[in-house]
Amino acid sequence: MSDMTDALRLERQVCFALAVASRNVIGLYRPLLEPMRLTHPQYLVMLALWEHAPLSVKELSKLLRLDPGTLSPLLKRLEVIGYIRRQRDGQDGRVLAVSLTPEGRALRDEAEAIPPMIVKRLGMELEELEELHRSLTRVIAAANGTHH
Known part of the structure; x- marks a missing residue:
């Protein structure tokens, strides 16, 4: 060979x-x-909002590295199930602001159980997963041409 x-x-x-x-x-x-x-994908949107809400669709798109066309249906669905609210910004009507509803904020408490459960299901050491995360972050940067 x-x-x-x-x-x-x-x-x-x-x-x-x-x-x-x-x-x-x-x-x-x-x-x-x-x-x-x-x-x-909706969970990733919620993670970003729990950390940074309110956000414009443009900011959310940048944080999640998703184009607005991919993000839009995710946001529509999250609004339908009552976790987020989308509204035009008062200062700039072109900007669509995304905020959490009380239900969306409350969901965060339930979600806190997820990361430890994933770690347990993977059966890997936390240090190993943290090193994998660092490596993947370097791969993402290299693939985007932003490595130094």
Whole structure:
């Protein structure tokens, strides 16, 4: 087997490992999020809002690294289930502000149980997961051309 063939082996590909890890880890969240009526992408929106609300759609889009077209249906659904409110900014009518409803804020208490449950389900040491997070953050920066 030549070096070229070996370099193309599926199990050697970083993209493959990332894709499978992503699907599998997100799959662990599903049963924890279902009782909260959230999908994983909606959970990420809620995490950003619990930390920073209120936010403009543009700010939320930047934080989540999602384009507004992808974000919009997530926000619509979260508004329908009563967790967020979208309204035009009083100062600038072009800006759509996203804020939490009391129900959306209250959901945060329930969500606090999720990270430790994920760590437990993964069965990995916290230090190992923190190192993985640091590595993935470097990969994201490198892929975006923002590494130093």
